Amino acid sequence: MIIFDKKLYVSLTCQKTSHNFTKIAFKPLHTNLFNIVLISFFLTLGCGKLYSQDITTKKSSIQTVKQTDKPEIIPIDTTKTDSVKTVKAVIDSVKVDSIKPKKTFLDGKVKYRAKDYAKIDQKKKLITLYNEAELYYKDVELKSGIIVLNYENDEVYAGRIKDSAGVLTQYPNFKQGSSEVQPDSIRFNFKTKKALIFNSRTEQGEFKIKAAITKKENDSVYFLKGARFTTAKDIDDPEYYFQTNKVKFVPGKKVVTGVTNMVIADVPTPLALPFAFFPMSKEESVSGIIIPSYNDSNTRGFSLQNMGYYFALSENYDLTVLGDYYTNGSYAMRFESSYAKRYKYRGNVNFRFENLINSERGYPDYSKQNIYNIQWSHSRDTKSNPNSNFSASVNMGSSKYFKQSINQANIGSNLNNTLSSSISYSKTFNTIPQARIALTATHSQNTQTEEINMTLPSLQASIDRVYPFVGKDGVKKGLIKNINLQYNLSGKNSFVTNDSLFFKPQMFDDAKIGMQHSIPISTNFKLFKYFSASASTNYQETWVTKTIEKSYNIDQNKVIDNTVNGFDAFRTYNFSSSLGTTIYGTFKFGEDKKIQAIRHVMRPSVSYSYTPSFEKYYDTYAIDASGTTMKDYTRFENGIYGAPGKSNSNIVGFDLSNTFEAKVRDSDSTKTEPKKMMLLNNLNFSTSYNFDADGETTFAWEPVRVSGGTQLFDNKMNVNFAATLNPYAIDNSGQQINVFNIDNGGSLFRMTSANMTLNYSFSSKGDDKEKENTQSERNGGRSDDLFGTNTDLNDTRNSQFDEDDGENVISEFFKAKLPWDMTMAYSLTYTNANRERKISGNSLMISANMDITPKWKGGVSTGYDFVQKGVTFTQLRFERDLLSWRMAFNWTPLGEYSNWNFFIGIKSGILSDIKWNKRSATNR
Template sequence: MTLQKTSHNFTKIAFKPLQTNLFNIVLISFFLTMGGANLYSQDISKKTTAITVKKQAEKSSSVIDKKSTSISDLKKETDTITKKDTIKPKKAFLDGKVRYKAAQYAKIDQKKKLITLYDQAELYYQDVELKAGIIVLDYEKNEVYAGRIKDSTGKYAQYPNFKQAGNVVEPDSIRFNFKTQKALIWNSRTEQGEFKVKAQITKKENDSVYFLKGARFTTSKNVDNPEYYFQTSKVKFIPGKKVITGLTNMVIADVPTPIALPFAYFPMTKETNISGIILPSYNDSNTRGFSLQNGGYYFALNDHYDLTVLGDYYTNGSYGMRFESSYAQRYKFRGNINVRFENLISSERGYPDYSKQKIYNIQWSHSRDTKANPNSSFSASVNLGSSKYFKQSINLANIGSNLNNTLSSSISYSKTFQSVPQVRMSLSATHSQNTQTESINMTLPTLQLSVDRIYPFVGKDGIKKGFFKNINLQYNLNGRNTITTTDSLFFKPQMFRDAKLGVQHSIPLSTNFKLFKYFSASTSLNYEEVWYAKTIERSYNTEQSAVVDKIVSGFDAFRTYSFSSSVGTTIYGTFNFGEDKKIKSIRHVMRPSVSYGYTPSFEKYYDTYASDASGTITKQYSRFEGGIFGAPGISNSNTLGFDLSNTFEAKVTDKDSTKVEAKKIMLLNNLNLSTSYNLDADGVTALAWSPVRVSGGTQLFRDKMNVNFGATLDPYAIDNSGNRISMYNINNGGSLFRMTSANMTFNYSLSSKDKDEAKKDKNEQSQRNGGREDDLFGANTVLNDTRKSQFDGAEEEGDDKISEFFSSKLPWDMTFAYSLTYGNNNREKKIIGNSIMISANTDLTPKWKAGISTGYDFVQNGVTFTQLRFERDLLSWRMDFNWTPFGTNANWGFFIGIKSGVLSDIKWDKRSTNTLR
């Protein structure tokens, strides 16, 4: 349990005793009435005035001044009798102004020294605000009493509300002494942080000590009828510091439980970051024995960063450690770091299934506020570690991460130099890890530098128009240090020895211009220079009877150049069907373009080597092969490219009859076709045409369904071995094109929530680990955060919803994904992939939530990953159950506990352990 001090504010109340000039008033009244008249006060209702007493020589009764004045001012007002009186007047009753009002009446009884306010009574003095059905102020005893009254139906109403500074008490009645600052409160109700407290009798001893009798503590919203509470007979409460109780017993549904403590101590403070112990949870495993998980300590270091240390221990010797820290500084940066390590032992030493391994995972997320420095930025998103961590971890049940096969990281820094021309620089490090093959690819680091475009032929007017004035040049630098390794060699010396270093310089010279008014043309000439720190020397090794590459360390470089040009236009076509039609018109937009590219041969960078022992067979190679930026080409590249993109829109009659304009809908977002032709191909033995690639996509059902498709069409036939031949497919007895592959995907999302709420990301931790944002792969369950609901808003349901009938509208959402892949490279005409996945969440009742994630693979004829989720809202408590019934990730988990963070460790959490981990 994290020991937290609940926030309270109690302000000291400083009242000074005040007394009216009663001696003078009584003496004058005696002489005027000769002892034979009675003295009455005048009743005036609804007066928001200060309490004053003014002597009037003409009348025997006192009146209430309509102005809010201090009674202490009355010392200045004297008569002829008081001047002769030798008795000194007493000190005034109150130092400040008293304001009051009441709906029915405000009565002053000077004989009994009482002021009575009835019905919606309010009394204000300094930092004290008192509201109640009835308020009685005894200005002789320096006390005030406030209570409730009965309404017309005979029920009690207008309970007192006593507010002093930031502290509020709502009792049945209250008695308070202004002089001693002591108070007696009956059936008080107050909030102390997340706790709601009700006590039969509360005694305020002084400004800093309170005693409670017959008190109950709860986090329930209804303190008078809570679903659970802690009952104690005696409580000592020191505001802002601590609460100490006697024998404390937990009561659930008004039934006492065996859960009891001889005493309890609750530290309370206004501070939000409080260090404290985190109690572990109990679990057991068939392979590792009994365990304590997620126990540790929370360090509230300061306002800018904290640290959580958590640990697990199993009786067979397995253990785990986690360090989690968050940091932030306003208008500068924010981030968090998670370091996880586990030492896993399976079975017992000496048994054949005994194994021992160490796994780890490091996550770091950092972002800098743009206000800190607009000319530079720094960000980090790191997720690296053992490839088997998420699959074998004994602590995390993170399904989205278990099913993901890739971990990736990126750290980048960029800066813009405000020079002329402007210079931009970026420095980054990347990491990509395949958890199946355990291969790791990294760039440590990548340096990119670019100089802004320079227009050398632009005049002083700055107008860039035409072929000549649009000529511009740039300078780009790209330097990389790449490393390819595996888990076993990660951060070992061999990993750095195998690193590849390269620097690429490029200077593009380009221009763009209009051609025949309707065509946009561009042309560019690109010069590149590549530097390498390592090259290869290839030869035949007689001892090994194989061709080997020898690494040659030292600076080497090659230089290339290329030319490209393109021309394109936009064609609009509209098909009108009539204004009286439902579909008024369809608009077709085509963007055709033709490009040309030429790269000469760079044979000078190629050498020959003997490929056999006799040395008679020689082959060509480049010493730059295997480099980061590749090697220069040995043959000419002289190609024409053809691209055509299409979009289709329609104007339809709007269902809303009040709208005059037609409604625009998108029929096809894009339909793209692309291919190329090799001009250097002889047309007999070479394959001049490349396959035609077709891709497209659209959105249906009010943009709720995304549809994407693609296909590859090959104009050439294949031989019996499946190799492409220089014969068109139509000439070989086939169709014009041979479909070699095709794919189609559907993604459909429905929700009863608003569109903005439906877009709210789920599975944030899964996304960080490389998984999906939806729950098609299941909802994540992190064992060290079991208080978090699996469904959005589960902890924010209002109590009013429980009164709704079952047939009323209940929230739900559904995600649907379908994928189909077709393969026909070698005339197999085979469906390679065909699967469907569905995820749905709904409220079975206003307090019962359920969800399911499942799917089916039609190729392998099996059910894909399936997870069932159930949750019950128990007001102050929450209960959930999730179950993966089959597969390599089969497991189940049950949790019930208090929602409040103060009592989050009062829970029962039981989860199965996957024996494959």
């Protein structure tokens, strides 16, 4: 249907056709007069119909809805569940056939609630919500003091309201999808998705952003004016922020700004950039440049340290490349990578190389050397494959790396004399009986002698125990039914080398290859009801690929060892048995006593082992030119699995272990049951007697070894002690003789050595403090901080202290909580091997950490050697919590490894490059 304007139509129909118009319109058509008249007739009918619709009156009337100018107010009861109202698009009740209705954009349901009222104005098409207002539409959630919804223009407004004191409260909280904004006020269009936000506050990852005016173009682009960025907790009063005027913000991806200035404590700093880019990736990490730090050294000159690049290669692994450069030519490179796959495996690899140059060429203290270290840790989730496992723990490299590295400072690693590594793979075969196989590569390195022992690889295979005499019922009881046997296989390729030949072909020149088979047969049974007895025998066959042949060389006038390549083997066997029991004794003192009873548990045992002589594997060789003096040897000497014994071994062993436990009346009178207290966790005695001892090189009785340990002060103090008691006397030269000490005018036993260690950990919280120093322990140091905390100078952002679970709040200065903890270790060693009767070791070490104030932390690791009469390694450490920043100072004032290190930087990982690090050179 076509609609004409009424006024325009009247003027056209009433207008008289002019003479000129008649000439132009009708003159060319005078030959078709009949057709013209017919067309004019139908046109006249059509015009009359349109005209009559406007001026004629319909007989039937249309009902209308009465409307009032006063808007409707609907009170909302927030205590009822039906307080949520649903509003659909309002449609005019007067429907005109000739007018097509406008489609309202709010085609979904709008849910809202308010504490005071919700006012609907149908004339203005507004919904006003007041006091604790909430509005929900599709993925939009809006909470504010006041909300005004214009459902004709598809817009919503939210703002604050004043409380009874005139203070603005109930700031808007606008949430759409994963984006959340907390401004002073906001206008949002549902159709265009555009918004105008005033004083917005939002969080993106570790960043908190506040802007005076924010224009939201769409779901992915924001433009900000007068913005600040910070990682501080309080966005309205941050301790630092980056101020900029023009910002393009893409949530979850990036922030691009114009001129950006750093402001600290509301004071602008001269640190400014013409533009800035901040990554906002939702991924755990993104690739980026690692900004170096500047330093200087007395021996190496000026330097740029820890410059490099971080590669976020995938969600499963990454790579960090770092480097140092010194103006005297020294440099260092580090490659660090971590990898993980959920329910499969995880690990990390570190490779460090340093080219160290001291002083300048031509000076007497000039030196140059290369050091390196390789660390690899790998573990596999047992759920991925229960029948196989692969693990690795590698720590190898230059023997002097931890002593001379310019990027590691930890006395525990420096004092450690051993580096060790192990890589292993094992698999279990679900056969009957079950079989297992394991391949292992091991490495052991003495950092003092620089000697390296390696096995590449070692093979271990076994078949589970088989009980050949067990009946169909499967019961293993008695001497016969408990007889079992199994098969074990061991193979090794072992060699010894040193630092200079490591990773060179020459290190395999003296490799030893061998294999050993063993079949143990054993049984156990009860004897006289109270005794547990066991017996076993073991057959071994050893294969080797190299043997030796000794001969006297007259020309060289010495004995020559000739290596004989080729397969050879020897076979041995032995027998052993043991008998033991458990004896319980209780000493009761009465229930009215403080100590009501003491329980003593003794576990004595006697063992016997016999190994026959295997003289058939021994030969003789001359040790002088005449050939009259002969000496026995076996061609299997220095073999990978040792050599067969020449003499019989006929030994009886005696062992006695004891535990002492007391029942003590509880100090809490409400408890009726006494509490148990451990007096001695263990007190062990052991010795043995050799029936085949010759009395010259071997003695019948072995020294009595005593060891014990207990825990005191609610298990906070561990006490361990040990002593060696020798029954034989010594002569004037200090050599042991085959005479009992008591027969030589002395006591029954001669205590040749003894030692005692105390370890005490306690804190203000009353609980034992679990300390972790993972990197130090991995480098060979201690897991606690008795030797100081490990300082990885590549990354000093991590705290030297345990992070607090919560914040310390000071209400009054003298009521402030000052947590502290302390670890103490005391060691005493007594030596009397040659009647010297001296204290060879007597030292005390203490490590203490304390919160000096809720924001200041301090710690010290120190000790004193009472024998050397000097202070042992000492480290002082301090840390200041600057809210978003952290300041740390680490100082080793004494000794060969004296140094200091100062650091201040932002805690947040995304701004980790904003730091200042200064350290001294170590005296190495």
